[in-house]
Amino acid sequence: MRMTLGRNDTGENSLLEQYVATQSNVANIVTAAMGLAVMVGLFGVVVLICCYAEEDYRKLLADLILVQGSTAAGFVLAGCTLYMQCINVGNQSRRLTLAARLTASLLLLLSIAFLLQNFLGVNLSRAHLPGLALVGSAIGAEIHPLAATCLLLVALALLLHDQATRGGHYPAEYLAFILIGLAAIPLVGYLYGIHKLTFLSYSTGIPLLSALVFLLLGAALLMARPSHRLMAIIVGHAPGGNMLRRLLPSMLLLILLLNLLVAQGAEYRLYDDRLMLPFLTLIDGALVVFIFWRFAGRLDREYGARMHSAAKLAETNSLLTAVSDSTSEPIFVKNRQGLLVFANPALLQQVGKNWEEAMYRSSRDLFSSIEDADRIDEDDKRVMASGLPETIEQTLHLQHGIFTYQSTRVPWFDKSGNVLGVIGISTDISERKRAEDSLREREARLEKTVIERTALLRELTNHLETVREEEKRAIARELHDNMGASLTALSMHLESVYKILPDDEKWQERKPRIQGLMSSLVGTTRRIQTELRPNMLDLFGLKAAITEQLDELAERTDMVCKASLPDEDVVIGHEMEIAIYRMLQEMLNNVAKHAKASLVNVILDIDEEQVALTVRDNGIGIPPERRDNNKTYGLRGLRERATFFGGSVDIRPASGSGALITIRLPLAPAAAV
Amino acid sequence: MEQLLQKLAEQEGGTTASPLRIFLVEDSPDVRDLIMESLAEIPGVLLAGYSETEQDAMRRLEDEDFDVLILDIQLKQGNGMNLLQSLARSGKRRHDELKIIFSNHVSATYRRVGLQYGVQFFFDKSSEFTKLRSLIERLSGKGPSPVAAAPSGFLPA
Numbered sequence A: 001m002r003m004t005l006g007r008n009d010t011g012e013n014s015l016l017e018q019y020v021a022t023q024s025n026v027a028n029i030v031t032a033a034m035g036l037a038v039m040v041g042l043f044g045v046v047v048l049i050c051c052y053a054e055e056d057y058r059k060l061l062a063d064l065i066l067v068q069g070s071t072a073a074g075f076v077l078a079g080c081t082l083y084m085q086c087i088n089v090g091n092q093s094r095r096l097t098l099a100a101r102l103t104a105s106l107l108l109l110l111s112i113a114f115l116l117q118n119f120l121g122v123n124l125s126r127a128h129l130p131g132l133a134l135v136g137s138a139i140g141a142e143i144h145p146l147a148a149t150c151l152l153l154v155a156l157a158l159l160l161h162d163q164a165t166r167g168g169h170y171p172a173e174y175l176a177f178i179l180i181g182l183a184a185i186p187l188v189g190y191l192y193g194i195h196k197l198t199f200l201s202y203s204t205g206i207p208l209l210s211a212l213v214f215l216l217l218g219a220a221l222l223m224a225r226p227s228h229r230l231m232a233i234i235v236g237h238a239p240g241g242n243m244l245r246r247l248l249p250s251m252l253l254l255i256l257l258l259n260l261l262v263a264q265g266a267e268y269r270l271y272d273d274r275l276m277l278p279f280l281t282l283i284d285g286a287l288v289v290f291i292f293w294r295f296a297g298r299l300d301r302e303y304g305a306r307m308h309s310a311a312k313l314a315e316t317n318s319l320l321t322a323v324s325d326s327t328s329e330p331i332f333v334k335n336r337q338g339l340l341v342f343a344n345p346a347l348l349q350q351v352g353k354n355w356e357e358a359m360y361r362s363s364r365d366l367f368s369s370i371e372d373a374d375r376i377d378e379d380d381k382r383v384m385a386s387g388l389p390e391t392i393e394q395t396l397h398l399q400h401g402i403f404t405y406q407s408t409r410v411p412w413f414d415k416s417g418n419v420l421g422v423i424g425i426s427t428d429i430s431e432r433k434r435a436e437d438s439l440r441e442r443e444a445r446l447e448k449t450v451i452e453r454t455a456l457l458r459e460l461t462n463h464l465e466t467v468r469e470e471e472k473r474a475i476a477r478e479l480h481d482n483m484g485a486s487l488t489a490l491s492m493h494l495e496s497v498y499k500i501l502p503d504d505e506k507w508q509e510r511k512p513r514i515q516g517l518m519s520s521l522v523g524t525t526r527r528i529q530t531e532l533r534p535n536m537l538d539l540f541g542l543k544a545a546i547t548e549q550l551d552e553l554a555e556r557t558d559m560v561c562k563a564s565l566p567d568e569d570v571v572i573g574h575e576m577e578i579a580i581y582r583m584l585q586e587m588l589n590n591v592a593k594h595a596k597a598s599l600v601n602v603i604l605d606i607d608e609e610q611v612a613l614t615v616r617d618n619g620i621g622i623p624p625e626r627r628d629n630n631k632t633y634g635l636r637g638l639r640e641r642a643t644f645f646g647g648s649v650d651i652r653p654a655s656g657s658g659a660l661i662t663i664r665l666p667l668a669p670a671a672a673v
Numbered sequence B: 001m002e003q004l005l006q007k008l009a010e011q012e013g014g015t016t017a018s019p020l021r022i023f024l025v026e027d028s029p030d031v032r033d034l035i036m037e038s039l040a041e042i043p044g045v046l047l048a049g050y051s052e053t054e055q056d057a058m059r060r061l062e063d064e065d066f067d068v069l070i071l072d073i074q075l076k077q078g079n080g081m082n083l084l085q086s087l088a089r090s091g092k093r094r095h096d097e098l099k100i101i102f103s104n105h106v107s108a109t110y111r112r113v114g115l116q117y118g119v120q121f122f123f124d125k126s127s128e129f130t131k132l133r134s135l136i137e138r139l140s141g142k143g144p145s146p147v148a149a150a151p152s153g154f155l156p157a
Helices: A002-009 A014-021 A025-051 A062-066 A069-087 A094-120 A124-128 A130-135 A145-159 A171-192 A195-199 A208-224 A229-235 A239-267 A273-326 A345-351 A370-386 A430-499 A505-532 A535-557 A574-595 A624-628 A633-644 B002-014 B029-040 B054-063 B080-090 B108-116 B129-139
Strands: A331-335 A340-343 A390-398 A401-413 A419-428 A560-564 A599-606 A610-617 A648-653 A659-666 B020-025 B045-051 B068-071 B098-103 B121-124
Touching: A025 A062, A025 A069, A025 A208, A025 A229, A062 A208, A069 A094, A069 A145, A069 A208, A094 A145, A145 A171, A145 A208, A171 A195, A171 A208, A171 A229, A171 A239, A208 A229, A229 A239, A239 A273, A331 A345, A345 A390, A370 A390, A370 A401, A370 A419, A401 A430, A430 A505, A430 A574, A430 A633, A430 B029, A430 B129, A505 A535, A535 A560, A535 A574, A535 A599, A535 B080, A535 B108, A574 A599, A574 A610, A574 A633, A574 A659, A633 A648, A633 A659, B020 B029, B020 B054, B020 B129, B029 B045, B029 B129, B045 B054, B054 B080, B068 B080, B068 B129, B080 B098, B080 B108, B098 B108, B098 B129, B108 B121, B121 B129
Parallel strands: A560 A599, B020 B045, B020 B068, B068 B098, B098 B121
Antiparallel strands: A331 A340, A331 A419, A390 A401, A401 A419, A599 A610, A610 A659, A648 A659
8 A cells, every 4th residue: 555655656766666566676686786787897898998999099989098997997807796796695606706705806906006006106017017017008007096995995895795793784885885975076076067076186087987887886786785784775665765765866866956057057147156055055955854844744644554554453453353252163273383373262261271371382282182182283284285174073072071063174374375374263063963963863763663663563474474374273173173074974974874865766866966065065174174274285395285286276277287396305494385385375366366377387496595486377467557566465465475584576477478476585584584 | 906905805815714903093083983883894804993193093003913004194193194104114014004095185196195105095085985895895805796896986006
């Protein structure tokens, strides 16, 4: 917000502002310093070359030659050193550091030599380095003492570039400022056309280009280390740096322009020379007032904005605090190391500690159960690693009981998307959990009851079946013992009676009628008896009983009945035998009643696992609606019996025509089903 | 079968002095009495004993000496078929006595099983008592000649 305001206010500096605001400004400033260093170095090289130019070009290059080869050599050394130091920020490369030291020391020696030459008249190069004389007059001639001083300053600044005092000050920065100040003197002189300032009581003036290059060198020296104390002020985001960037260039420019105008006025005799000083005083005073007022205004606005945002922050803070304090759901924030950095009262209550006790504690310190703590840490780590929110159900063993929480974990990101930690909000779902558990338990109980009841029902069915069979057996026994025996005895008596019947026509005609009645009575009794109790089954087993049934059916209905039975004796237990016998009876009855068949096949198959009884007829078949209809008594009876033994009934159309019914009963004990 | 009968008759005929010993297994007192009454009328026939249950019959048959065994299939306890099976297994007895089933259960299946146990005759209790009587008469050697009165109740062997 601050930045946008500033940008709108000062249009002229908006580019610089933007530049400073960018993240890579520090690196960019260093790059700019590198550019300046290269420029200075190249300038030195150009000047050196010009010094050896032909006589014809000398006039053209007079300005460059004026800089002098000696100064130019200093520029080359200074440019190289600065460039190396710009590449080698933080002294990562030892070789570069050493090279920079070397060139800076050379520069230092050179500048000292120039100064000695100036003040003591010692010509070192001539006296001790005759080789240099060969190079010509370009190098070795006396240079302006200001230039020599500036070179000395540059050399010192380069040597001390990264040295800091104990207070955090960088001497190189102050040296660079002095350098800029010194370079500014002749520049101002040139600007106002005052020779005193350019000559500085010396025989020749310091060249304009030299002064400019020194100014640039000073700036480059500062820019090469933007993180150092003084540079940090102007580069930084703080209001001071802001102010400096916005006001400094415009104010310098303004002073320069106004003063120039005043001087021009005096020169054109608009007013007396004596009035110049008061004018300057008034204008500079006005500027100072303006600067301070503006500065104060800016500062106040900054302060106001800051206060405003602080108030907003406080409001937001209090709102957040109110929410986190009043909610009954534990909220926490942990850092990457899993240490608690924020906890609301609900969480503190959960762990039974106050904030001083819980602050910067790990889960193991907070929770009494180590397993719980480790599980929490595991969840947190997973969320931090994945960067995705998760909702977890956790059961915690707290001091006041066992609670179940539904905990939502969210990774805590900084502005650039790095994970700083994890935020968690938990909801107590113990009640819900308990309800769910009890529901589940009740369901299980219900299921168990259903199973028990089913077993009971099956038991009951079994019992009913047994009772039925028992009753049938009793009736059959009764029939046999009493009625059957009496009938038999009666028949035998009658046999004797027939012999003595009167020989008249009436009795002879009655005799066959009596015999017929008798045999019908006996036959019915026998049939009922057999149906009630398959005597054959008891006596000779299943195979014989099946054969008997088929024989009887064939006799009764004229159907062709065929049986395919296993060779070995069938021993599958009395209950199952009687069930199979009854089911066969049922099926054969159905065939006789409904199928209109002329052929019935009965197949009994027994292996180690199951008994299969198949009845196939060539009749009209069983219509599907009847086949699946459980209400059809006969088929339902079959299914009930088969189910009781854990078996199945399969009804399908036979190939060709008719029906095919297969009953399969497992030979495992019925209780296992 | 005819041959067998002939043989038996000759056997009996050869020892006219000794009567034909008959053992009866029948659970119904009415029927049993009737049979016994009726057979006792035949000269040369001796009722060696009777039994109502399978167990009792088994026990007594081990000791008794008899020529003809008349038995019912369904008994108060056990059944005639089992009895025949047990007798065959016990192996103590000679197997040349005549075994006759006199029962209400005379279906083909029973006949088939009975044959396995050495049963020679099947008679329907309700309608074929006369035939049984004729057979016994002939065996005792006092009845009409076998050829003249070939009983229709004989099994086709």
